[in-house]
Each structure stands twice: as C-alpha cells, then as structure tokens.
Amino acid sequence: MSGTDTQDNPMKTLFHAYDIRGIAGEELDCEQAMAIARAFGDTVQEGDGRFVIGYDARTTSPSLAEAISLGLRSGGHHVTHIGLSSTPMLYWYGAEEEFDGSVMITASHLPSRYNGFKLCAGDALPLSGDQGLPEVAARVHLPFRFDRPCTPVIHHSNPLEAYLQVMRSYLRGVKPMKLAVDAGNGIGGIDTHKVFEHFNHLWLHEINFEPDGTFPNRSPNPLLPGALTRISQCVVKHGCAFGLAFDGDADRAVVVDEKGAMVSPDLLGGLLATHFLHSHPGATILYDLRSSRAIPESIEAVGGKAIRTRVGHAFVKTAMREHQALFALELSGHYYYADLHYTDNGLRTLIELAKLVSASDKPLSELLRPLQRYALSGEINLRIQDRTAALAALEQAYADASIDHLDGLSIDYPEWWFNARCSRTEPVLRVSAGATDPGQLEHHLQQIRLQLEPFQQTRSPS
Template sequence: MSFRVEQVLTPEGIRGPVEGGLQCGMVISIARAFGDLISPEGDREFLIGRDARSSSASLAEAVSIGLRSGGHHVTHIGLCATPMLRWYAAEQGFDGAVMITGGRLPPTYNGLKLYTHHARALSVGHGLEEVLARVEPPFHSGHACTPELHYSSPLADYAAVIRSHCRTHTPIKVAIDAGNGIGGLDTRMVFSHLHTVRIWELGFEPDPAFPKRSPDPQTPGALDALSDCVVTNGCHFGIAFDGDADALMLVDETGRSISPDRFGGLLALILLEQQPAGTVIHGPAVSPTVVAAIRAAGGRPLEVRDGSAATIQAAMREARALFGISDQGNYFYGDLYATDNALRSLIELINGLADRSQPLSALLDALSLVAA
C-alpha cells in the first residue's frame, strides 16, 4: 500500500473516492493507528456503524480488522445514522467509535468519522493528524487479532430517547425527505409512536445510488421535491436530511428554504424558553441578527473560531452549553453529550410550533424583531 495522507485528509475529516483513494488496506491501517492512539496495549472497547453506501460494508469490516489486530474489542451496530452511533457510544461508555459514511459526498466517495471517549469528534486540529501520523506502511500487527465480534441493535432505545423530548400532543403535519440516505430508519421508528404527528415520507428507503437527489441537501434543487410536498399537502413545514442524517435543511409552510443559521436561531429560542440564560455556542457564519435574537431572549451566545463539529462540541463541554449551531446545518444539544442530532432538532421544532398560533414563516420573520 502506498499511503499518502493528502489522499484522505480533508478539513471535514477522512474522506475520499473509493476507487484509488479510500481502499480497504488503507482503512485497516487507519483503524489500527486509531486504536493504538487510544491504547497501544489494546483491550479497549470500540463501536462501529455504517451508512448504506455500496462500499460501506467492506470498509466497516476493514475498520474491524484494524482495531482487532491491535487487540481491541469491537461491537457492530450495522446500518445507522451518525447521531445514533454517537449517542450509543457515549451512553454505553465505549472508548472509541467509527462511523463509515460519505455524509454529503457523492455516492462514489466514502469516509470515516472517528470518535474518542464520550463521542468526542476527531477532526483537523482536534487529534486527527495524530492518528494519521501513526500510519506507517507496510502494515504490521503486534497483537493476535481478537476473535470476538459483538453485535448490538440500539435503534429502539435510541428512538425512545429522542421521542421523550416531544412535549406536545398538538396535531401537526410534516414532510420529511431522507434523500435515500440512512435517516429514514430511525425517523420511522421515532414517529411510529407519535400519533399526533403526521408525516409524509420522501426517500426513506436507503439506496446507495441516491437516485432522487444529492446527499447534500444544500445542493441547488435538492429541496424542490420537499417544497412541492409541503405546499401540496398543507404541511406545517418540511425537513431534508443529509446522507448520514446528522444535519438537516428546513423549508417553511410556503415551501421557502430557510438558512441554517436562522433555523438554528429559532431552535435556540425554543430551547431558551425551557432553560433561560443558557449558553449557545455558534460558528462565525451565524448572522449578527440571530446572535442578537439569542441575546435578547436571555441566552448567552458564544462564538468559536470555526463551525466544525469538533470545535463546537469542545466549546459546549467546556461551557456546559445548552445548544450549539454549526455553519453547515448541524445542531448540538448539551443533554445529548454535546453531539449534533437532526432528529432532536425536528422534535424541538415540532414543540415550538405547537406552542404558538403563528405559522413557521411568521416565527422566522420575527427573529429580526426579537433582536431589535
């Protein structure tokens, strides 16, 4: 294997084309290096999950081989959204976790998201370079490969936790576009027991080809079908997940798309009603109007140097923050181990709308009035 860091290291993490880039041999070496970073002596517990891309199953096996060759123990949870993996890793106290997902990238790409204890994300500037610096081809194993493979299915428990945050019984209609990514699985489980919420499903069946739209919901045209569904069926709003369902985009009842920072600002106001004076971490792309609205509502906005998941998560833990707003449509919750969770954002928006007589468009337009 001819390993070159520049092949896979991006500002978002480990990403690359599967052909000629992120191949199994390379992934075995990266996983081994990650395990060695956590504990060179082995004997630690790791969690692995994956999305539905064609290459993800084989890459998950490569991660397993790399970790087990270092003497570590591996639990697979199979197909899952990234937020579910992070929740389960933190909830069960795993020493590390790996999510195999291309996220918003095209189907021919894939990637690895690495997490340490308490689901802390590794990224550029937050430990990822240390992992890749340990990769030295050719790959050699100093441990016998641990024979045990464990399997777990936390979907029902995870869905119950997300569902528990719903505080309303007011009937509401929502269009949800999973984009043929992984988000339809846990979304369907959550809403199967919330009978006052009627949902219109778009692209809920995982398909590695992403035939309906780009896995990046911010791509021009990606929200067209969702907007049409909202208007045609008289929904209160619609949301679209990205490929691994940790980020989402919003359209209001008129089919108008809403910028991520305005959506984040509205979520912050909803949460501040329940927990006044909470700290809200945000990236530099959040507009001054949204920051002013958070402050006017009694919150304590705190800007960090960039809107990456690792930076926001670290700042939230240090400040014991209530909420975090990234620059890319990811929203973080202090009571979910400071991780981002698109389904929780959907639930909080349902809570906020149920408490008000105004449509979503009016609430969003009022953000600037709150700041005034």
Template structure:
C-alpha cells in the same frame, strides 16, 4: 439499540399537536428512523419521501444545503398543505427546513429559533453559534437572556467548545445542530422534534416564527477558488483596516451596518465568503466591492 435511541429522541417531544410534516430522507440513514419516531407521536402525520436507504442516491444527492436537492420537497409541502418539510443529509446529522409556503429557511435562522425556545427552559444558559451566523441570531440569544458565544466552523471545534462552556445548544450554517442533552452531539432527528415543538407551542406557522429573525440581507456562502488564500486575506485586512477585525476562523471584518467573514474550507480547495448588511442595496454594493478586492489581489479568483 435503534428502538432505545428513538425512545430517547421521542422523549423530547413536548405537548404534541396535530401537524403534517413532509420528510425527505434523501435515501440516507434518516429513513429507518423516521417511521419509528412518528409511530411514537400519533398526533403527527408523516408524509414520506425517499425513506429507503440507497447508497446510489437515485433521486438526488443528500445535501439539504444545495437548493437543487429540496425543490421536490418544497413542491410537496405546498401540495400536501403541510406545516413544514425537512430534508436530511446522508448520515442524518444535518437537516434543512422548508416552511409551509414551500420556502427554504436559512439554517442560521433555525439556530436563532431553537435557541430562543430552549432558553425559555434554561434561563441564562450558553448558546454557541458559528461565526458565519446572522447578527439576528446573536440578538435573539441576547433577547432571550442567553449568553451567546461565537465559535469556529466545524463540528470538532464546536463539540469541544460546547463542553468547555457547558452550552445547552449550538448551531452551524451547515445545518448541524448540537444539544447538551444528547451528549453535546449534532442530531438532525432531534432538530425535527424541536421545530415541531416550537410550532406546537407558538401556534403559528413556521414562516411567521422565522420572519422576525430574517431581517438582514445576506449573500449566503460564496465559494471562491484562489491561488494564494493568505495573500487574499492580507489584502482584505489592509483594505478594511479601519474595521473591527478578528481571526478566530479566517478573517472577520465588522462595521456597524455590514460585516463579512472569509475563511479556508476544511473540506474543499476553496475559500468561503459570507457577507451580511442592514439593507439589500448595501449588501449588493459591498459584495461587489469585496469580490473586487479579492480579484485585484488574485486575478485568477473564480466563484465556483
């Protein structure tokens, strides 16, 4: 079955060109898959890291969202002169990317990059993005002629909505990327293929391809432990009552020059805040302002 699966994934490779890719499987389940995939694409050169599955995770925990887990990969990309690096989580349904300079690439910007590419072959198609994604992602989908649809956070919600909308692709800030052509499921291995396809087709480094999307400063996800999430959300809704408010998932507050979303985590006893603005100074100002409102509503609120 594994060979059949790898054959299916390799079938999405388009016009491969010589490319050097550092892959950190994190001692997880991507390990057995990666060499088999690269064997089917001779133009690619694999630079492997921690391909042997080991549930003790002796080198680092397999979570590409944690910057601490990708530092070695970032150094290796630069040392090897690789075109990019990719880190997988333990079960290989999530991945994170490192550009040729050794810099992390924001997961939502990868959504925008892949969406633009897939829309070239699927004009007018629907693309889902989770509501924490940068406005640059929304703009990229529209610019490519696609129909962008906001979604709640979480694979159960996204997979259901993808089927309802017949969406060609979906992306989450968590590093989950979903494909209609793979049964509306998230697939880290296919995401590696698509990023390699984009670099081959564009003939430009990953950092240059991402740069047009990386234009809105963002706080990233801030996790806060609060006693009464409902009281916190109500206080924020009252404070920003003149904004565009929606409750698709938690509370989203939108102004022309900045916005934020705050929502309960599905997996941890925290609320998660994401804020983006047109400028770094405005982002810093509004982050402090919003955190101040939260702490006024819940004096015990703590960033964790």
C-alpha cells in the same frame, strides 16, 4: 508522517479537517482502512480498548466496516458492530455505553462514490485536523501487516430501540400536525419513521425513506441547488407545517417553511435557541461566526449568553464542553444538543421544531420574521490561487474595521460585516456577508469581489 504536511505520504489527501475520506476503491480501500483503524486504536490506547462501529447506506460501507474491525482487533482491541446506523445514533450509543472510541463509516453529504470515517474518542468527542487526526496519520503504516494475534471475538449490538425511546421522549405534548421529511435515500428515514409511527396525531409525508447508497433521487447534500424541490412541493401540496431534509448520514437538517421556502439554517438555529431559553433561562448558546447578527441579538434579548465559535463540528463540540453550552448552531445545518453528549442530531432538530411550531398559533414563516432583520449573502465559494495573500489583501483594504481572526478573517462595521476563511475541505475561499439592507449588501459584495479579483481563478468550484 503527518496527515497534512508530508509530501511523500500517499494517504495525506485522505485526512481532512473533520474526518477521513476519499473515493472508495480508488483513494480509499480496505487495506488503508485497516491501517487507519489500527493507528486510531493505538492512538486512543495501546490495546484492550472498546470500540463501536456503524455505517451508512453507501454500497461500499459494509466492506469498509469489516476492514475497520480487522484493523482495530489487530491491535488487541474489542469491537462491537451495530450495523446500519445514522451518525447521531452511533455518537449516542458510543457515549452512553462508555466505549473508548467509535468509527462511523460515511462520507456524509458527498456523492455516492466517496466514503470515509468519522472518528471519536470517548463521550463522542471527535478527532479533528487540529487534535487527534494528525496523531492517527503519524501512526499509519503501509503495507498493512498483522504483527500480533487479532482479538478473536466480534460483538454485535442493536441499540435502535433504546435510541428510539430517547428520541420519542422528546416528542411529547405536540399537537396534531402534518409534516414532510425527505431522507434523501440516506440513513435518516429508518429512525424517523419508527419514532413518528408511535404518534397517530402526527401525519408524516415520507420522501426517499428507503436507504439507497447510490442516492438516485437527489444529492445527499440538502443545500445543493434542486435538493429541496420535491419537499417544497410536498409541503405546499399537502398543507404541511414545514418540511425537513436530512443529509446522507442524518446529522444535518435543512428546513422549508409552510410556503415551501428554504429557511436559512442560522435563522432556524436562532429560533430554536430562543425556544430552549424559555425553559432554560440564562443558558449559553453557541453560534458559528458566519451567522446573522440577529442570532446573538435574539439570544441576548431573552436573557441567554451568546458565544461565537469557529466553523466545524469538532470545534463546536469542544467549545460546547468548555462553555457548558445548552445548544449550538451552524450555518451548514448542524444543530448540537448538550443532553445528547454535545452532538449534532437531525432527528432531534425535527422533533424540537415540531414542538416549537405546535406551541404557537403562528406559522413558521411568521415565527422567523423577527430574525429576518438583515440582508444575508449565504456562503459564497470563490476559487482563489493564493488564499493567504487574498486574506492579507482584504485585511489591508478594511483596516479601519473591527477585525478578528477566530476563523479566517472577520470584518465588522456598524452597518455591515463579512467573514472570509479558507475551506478545510475544498481549494476555495468561503465568504459570507450581511448588512442592514440589501443595497448595502450588494455594494459591499461587489467591493469584496474587486479586492479578490487579482487572486481568483477563472473556473468555479464544482
């Protein structure tokens, strides 16, 4: 059976572009978790593999971790549990210790009723809907049966202190400063607190650091409206250099500047890229195709090589390996580091931004100003009935532009541009646009909406 095409597959809705997820206890239960884990283990290798499991703060995560362990061990594999963990720490530990695969139990930025799995092969290479996940889906068999003896021994490990030592090593040389961090009651507060408590000259205002899988204080998605309100207020009240908010599993980071204003994630990534290029001249930097034109322009202006990529962590990580890239950025707030096995890491982003701001006599808002040369729409979600037909209509309407299909449809004119692509996680068309001035941007967005009007559903996505 296929993870995306087979109509009679009751689990097809669980397999997505970058992970496996659903409503815990309804769409995703422990039997399904065992079957998925068995299929994952058998896809990586037939028995005798080494796998590591971690889980986030969601209330359903521990039981799903047990089910994943049973499924893997039913295939003759060896399992190590590391317990409560951020996704970046699991990636790092799985790669450092050369496990054959890893499973992170998390639904990342989704509401508390959801849960799921991020699957990686060796060296933290993620499985995706393009490679790996369909093969796993094809091996899933329900009802689940134990058809061979389980591996009898379960191993336990706590890599936190070793991981903290690595993270602290990046934080050297930062001048005294005040920062604010909002962990959103996800998992990111644990390692962040322990890293910064060793540096008495760095004052950290900790917001929502206690893990609570019900996410009582804000959405685990820091990009949703209202999610940054408290950290913005904290930054302004206490005179912090900036504030940073994690998502639920701490692989994403969204920043507000010293005035409490949200920083567009692509512009922050461009600033970090130029920071890295000062110490790694000529390095390759990847940026996702939704980013402002200012990103490649800034990278190339300081001697770096800028390469556009598709959207999504699985594609970015593969492209980083292919191009031997030093760093990569996405509009969603994922930032990737070659020296962390090409993985995305919110804590590392916090550290690098602290170093960057510390080294300058300018505040963050001024450091970003050279990148703010274009008017940007951000990502707009439109509920479309026939997305394939809608993209074809857009391509016909803008046939005189420079066009490519790296990910969806990209239209490029000298004075403005846009990308439209089908979401891999929701039934929407995602549109992002930019122009040399706000008036042009608004005009062209109106024209795009008119082109899409015949295909648009009346209800907006939640």
